[in-house]
Amino acid sequence: MPSKAKRAALIGYDCLIPKRLEVMLAEGGLDNFRRFMNEGSFIPEGYNLPTVTPPSWATICTGAYPRTHGVEDYYYYHEGRSLNYDLTSQAFGSDIVTAETIWDSWDKQGKKCIVVNYPMSWPSHMKNGIMVMGQGLSPAETRWPLHGNEHREFLASESVISTEYYPMGVQGRFDDAKGWKNLPDSEEDPLEMTIKMHFKEGVEPVSDQVWYVLAYAEGDDGYDTVALCPEKDFSKAFFASLKLGKWSDPVQHDFVVEADGRTEKGVFRCKLMQLSDDAEE
Numbered sequence: 099m100p101s102k103a104k105r106a107a108l109i110g111y112d113c114l115i116p117k118r119l120e121v122m123l124a125e126g127g128l129d130n131f132r133r134f135m136n137e138g139s140f141i142p143e144g145y146n147l148p149t150v151t152p153p154s155w156a157t158i159c160t161g162a163y164p165r166t167h168g169v170e171d172y173y174y175y176h177e178g179r180s181l182n183y184d185l186t187s188q189a190f191g192s193d194i195v196t197a198e199t200i201w202d203s204w205d206k207q208g209k210k211c212i213v214v215n216y217p218m219s220w221p222s223h224m225k226n227g228i229m230v231m232g233q234g235l236s237p238a239e240t241r242w243p244l245h246g247n248e249h250r251e252f253l254a255s256e257s258v259i260s261t262e263y264y265p266m267g268v269q270g271r272f273d274d275a276k277g278w279k280n281l282p283d284s285e286e287d288p289l290e291m292t293i294k295m296h297f298k299e300g301v302e303p304v305s306d307q308v309w310y311v312l313a314y315a316e317g318d319d320g321y322d323t324v325a326l327c328p329e330k331d332f333s334k335a336f337f338a339s340l341k342l343g344k345w346s347d348p349v350q351h352d353f354v355v356e357a358d359g360r361t362e363k364g365v366f367r368c369k370l371m372q373l374s375d376d377a378e379e
Contacts, residue, residue, distance in 0.1 A: 109134060110158065112151055112217070112235065116142035148172075151235070152189035155217040160197035168196035169218060176243075184246045190218050190233045191242035201227060218242075240301065253353060253364040254297030254304060259311060261291075261379055268293045272313055272377045280333040284314035286321055289377050290330075297353065304362070305354040309336075313377045320375025326368060337368065345369045 122128055123135075134140070146157040146164055148171060156162075156169040164170045174189040175181055192199075195218060201211035202223055211227040213219050219232035220242070234241040238252045249255075258267030272289035275281065281288055291311040297304045312325040312332065322342065325335040328351070332338065337346040346368045352361045372379055 107134075107138075108158075110155070110216075112155075152218050156195055156197075159199045159201070159216065159219070160195070161200075162197040166197050168194050187243040187245060188241040188247070188249075190220075190235075190240075192219055192221055192223065192232075193243075194218075249299060250301040251299050252301055253362070255299040257295070257298070259291075259293055266298075268295060270311070272311075275312060277330050278312070279331040281312075282314055282325075282332055282338070284316070285318050286315040288312055288314040289321070303356045305356050307353075313373065321373060321377040322375075324370055324373065340368065340370045342370050342373055 119128075119131065123132055144154045144157065146153055148164075150172040152172055152174075153164040153167075153169045156167045157164065160167045169189050172189060173183070173186040174191075174194055175186055179185045199219070201213050201219075204211050205224040205227050208226065211224060213222070213224075213227065213229045213232065215231045215237040217232060217235065219229060221233075222229035231237045231240075233239075234249060239249050240252075241249045244250065256266070258264045260267055260269060261271050263269050270291040270293045272291050275288040275290040278288070278290070289312070291313070293309050293311060295307050295309050297306070307328070310327045310330055312327060312335075313321045314323055314325075315321050316323045316339070324340050325332060325338045326340075326346075327335045336349045336351070340346050348365050348367055350363060350365050353364045354361055
C-alpha cells in the first residue's frame, strides 16, 4: 500500500482561465503547474453560487456552501447598518466565516499550516500555524473591513505615467532635456518629462516625490528607450534602458511617511507599454 502523505499543498489563482492555462501548458514550460496537475488534482471550476471571489474561496477551504459558511456574496452587509452600498465591506475577513476552515481544523490537531494570501483568511485563529496576509486580493493590501470598493496598500497602489489622462495615473509631456548630468548617447536629442508622483491608497500616506522620465534613441528609428530617475542625473537612474514591452528590474527606494516623517523601504517595477517614435505618446 502507498504510504500516506505527510504534507499537502493547495495553490489557487483568482480569475485564472483554465483553458488559457491548458494552452500555455501545451506550449511548454510551467513545470510546477504541470507537476501539481499530474501528481495531484486540478479543479477547473468552482461549484458554488455566486461564483465571485470571497464565497468561492470560503467554499474551497471549508467544504461548505455559502449559506453555511456565511460568506454569501462579494459585499457584506453589517448588521444594524444601512443597506447603502457605501456602508458595506468587501467580504475578505475571517470574522464572518461561520464554518471551520481546513487549516483551523488541522491546527487543532497539532499540525502546522502555512497560509499565504488566502482571501478571507485574516485575521488568523491558528495557534501553531503561520499566516501571511489574506484580507484582500494581493499580498500587500487590505480590504477588510473598509467600506465600498475601498482598499489600502502597504505602501501605495499602482500608477501610470502617460502623456494622456488616466484616472489612476500621472500625466505629463516631453520637452528638451535640460540641466542633466551624464546624459547617454542618443541618435535623437534626449527628452525629459517631469512628474510629481502621488502615491495613492496607502495604509499610511507617503509624501509625493518629483521624478524624471528620460526618453532617448539607442537606434536610428526614433525614440525607443526610457529611463526613470529620482533626479536629473542619468547615472542615478532607477533603470536606464527600458524598451517597449519590457519590465524593469525591481527597484528599491526610500519613501517618507507623512504622519511622522520616518523613511520606509519600498520596491516597485515599471513596464514600458507604449512609446511613439517622436515621443508624443
